[in-house]
Amino acid sequence: MSNIPTDMDVNKRLLARPIAGMFTRLWTDSLRHWVGQYSHPMTWIGLGIFVLLILFSWVGQLLYPADPLAIHANHILLAPSWQFPFGTDNLGRNMLARMMEGGRATLEVGLLGSFIAIFLGILYGMTAALSPRWLDKVLMRLLDALLALPGVVLMIFFAAIVPLNTLSLVLVLGFLSWPGLARIVRNEALAYKERDYVLAARQFGASTFYIARTHLMRSMLPILIVNTTFMVADLILALSGLSFLGLGIQPPHASWGGLLNDGLQLVIIGPWWLIVFPGVAIFLAIVAMNVLGQGLLAQMEGR
């Protein structure tokens, strides 16, 4: 890498200095290192698709400000056209706008629900791993019991008794998903806490909290991220399932699962645009998250 700098290079460097100053903090050695480590093509594909879906749902609204709830009585069940790029439903509502609104709801539930699950999972799992043996056993038995409960049944049960808006669905799904993650966190933490570097930290006088926060979390981060991606996919699927049972986001608000459900009820008449768009969107979201997770896993194992 020892080229003699040309005039072009020198000019570029002079110009680049103030701009570079802004980005230097972001683009430090460390970021470059980690991006380099996790650059499996599947990772980028999955991330890319998911980011597109997010942009579609949130930024799309700014670019295409149609009202998802507006009813156009004389434009019922129209196939996609310039006026209604995704067609209209049986009440004449703009499907594109509804898809965007649905995207917001679905992705919110998927992402926020996962975060709640992870937060609780880490709290429980870490506590179990770092507590004295007897407490760990007790906590894990409790966890086993929780995991033995049929998730789907509970999901239906809670969804039936709770007001069905985004927030409550986020909480329900989040609270039902954390046990699986807790077990993973606890197992990983148990393995990592025996490592020499944790012992070294203890020798320097580290408290248990410091070890958990600094060493264990750092070591577990890749596994956690991978599991998060799978969990997001699961929650989106779960929400769609709930919508089928009429327990998802309630009308007139949209979710992709709900739109799919509505569309299927009219399938005899044959409006493909009511089924294909929400179906493809759900499919893409789940696949994107799975591919992202697989890409990260492949990167980690390949090391």
Add this chain to the structure above:
Amino acid sequence: MADKTQHRSHMPLRETDMRSETTVLQVKDLTVTFGRGRKAFNVIESLSFEVRAGETLGLVGESGSGKSMTAAALMGLLPWGGKISSGSVQLGNTEITRLSNAALRAARGREIGMIFQNPLSSLNPSLTVAQQIAEPYRLYCGATDQAARAHALQLLQEVGVPDAERRLDDYPHQFSGGMRQRVMIAMALTCKPRLLIADEPTTALDVINQAQILRLIQRLQKEHGMAVIFITHDLSLVAEYAQKVMVLYAGKTVEQGPAEAFFRAPRHPYSQALLHAIPRLFNTGERLGDIDGLPPRPQEFPVGCRFAERCPAVTPECLQAYPTRQGEVHHFYCIHPVRGAA
């Protein structure tokens, strides 16, 4: 073992001859390349050596020198992306670089045995010891299950595993480190190979185990008339067990010759440095010889002598071209060799 005559016989692949001075392996100008096109780089270049029946060659080098790549090349087990780009490897009188994959596998199974550094990761944890020892015997020597099992028992006894009959059906994790290494030796010897490659076989063991394993290999070598290539970074072991020494640095031979001549007067500065780096029991308080810096990576091999940037005797000529070979049987590649006895 300084036999000047070289008797190469034209024997079919299966025959082993304990008494003759047969050349079991002859390697000429072996070069292993990774990558393609402009990004191609050599991990070992122009290696030449031979090993005779009953003889041990000590292949010495540090990490990154290419010694394990050499073993892999001989076994046909180069990692993905690597290939023997030039040179010849003759096992007996068969040129194995030109064999098909199937023929190579057969030759490898029957003629060459290999033992690795870490027996825990080289043994299959889900198969019993008997199964693993018997497998090559069944596959390559065409034995029945029963015969193979009896053979496995005999081998276990030969390598000194106590209570062998009972331990035949144990799994690798039920053995201690030293015992596992013996199991691996038994596996390597299943088909009575003519060549045994031992890649750092004792690095993971403590001193007493190390001595036991090496003496075992030595005994088995005498009994079976095998040629042994002993790959290590520890010159003190080579002094004890090998008749020939070959020192590798950054993919090339820097010094090579009969062990007696080598240890009496090593000529290459790197060989000298390695010898001076070994801590001995009765040291008079003088410093251990150490070498600054790190060896170059294969992608960055310089044009001239590869040891030049770390060599205490370096001069500008050293950087211009790779030193030519000097010496006959005991030869080295250096324009400022060390003089006199070590």
Add this chain to the structure above:
Amino acid sequence: MSDWLKVQQVDVRFNLGEGGLLRQNQGTVHALSDISFGLERGQTIGLIGESGSGKSTLGRAILHLVRPSSGAVHLDGTNLTALSEKQIRPFRQQMQMVFQDPFDSMNARMTVGQIIMEPLLLQHIGRAGERRQKAEALLDRMGLDRRAMNRYPGQYSGGQRQRIAIARALTTDPQLLVLDEPTSGLDVSMQARILNLLRDLQSEMGLSYIFISHDLGAVSYLAQRIMVLYLGRVVEIAPTCALISNAAHPYTASLMDALPPMVRQGETAHLPPPVGEPPSSVNPSSGCAFHTRCPKAQPRCGSERPLLQNVAEGHQVACHFPLERVDRLQSSQPTGTTG
């Protein structure tokens, strides 16, 4: 001449046995049994033993990473074993450890700078700028580029990582370093470099070392005294010179016999090699730990445990039939001189 570090009759026992709260213990591992020795400032003591001998455990027990089950460790007059975890904390600055596995002893997801500064952070020494300076100065001393501060350990070779580990151990200006097999797994020239570095640091800073290893050659390079452990017990302790020329315990002698001649540089004791494997350290038998493998074992060895006894000035052996100088010279000369 009082010792600065004094280890007195330290025992370390681990209880085996998993299972529920009501299940009984399945045995006790006697990792260490009645270990005593002293160390002066600026001196090195070598701990020799094979895996399972308890040498690593002893290193950790001295640092109180593992609590001794009985016995005491005194540092400069203070009885550390009597202190609680909180009270020991300030003493941890004075004693540090270099671990065996350079890959595992550092968190691969932290930068080298963070790794080296971690002890300072945890002991609340200095401020951010000062810590950074100290870390950089140590990197310089170790012969590593300062840019390492922002790089990750994965980008460095084993020998370099071990030097980073040594730098980390030195940040709190300790007076005692426990070196747990610091050079195993390294190439011979790397090992020489680290040994030379350790030697220089000791004379520059007056450090005391506890050098744990199975490599007698490396240990004899740095240590003034050597203690040989077998299955958690001291079998021999002597000044280095005395140990390597007149090993009195059959185990020590067999260790030296097993060395390659180039390292040993002398006659072997001409003993038959030890047989078999070390026994398990769970619920150990009475008698000498080595008797099952000892080529000179007698019936007494199996029933009565040998205690440490003096055979020469500063040279102690735990054996009923220690080797005499006579034994060793007899094989090479017709008449021997008595010790």
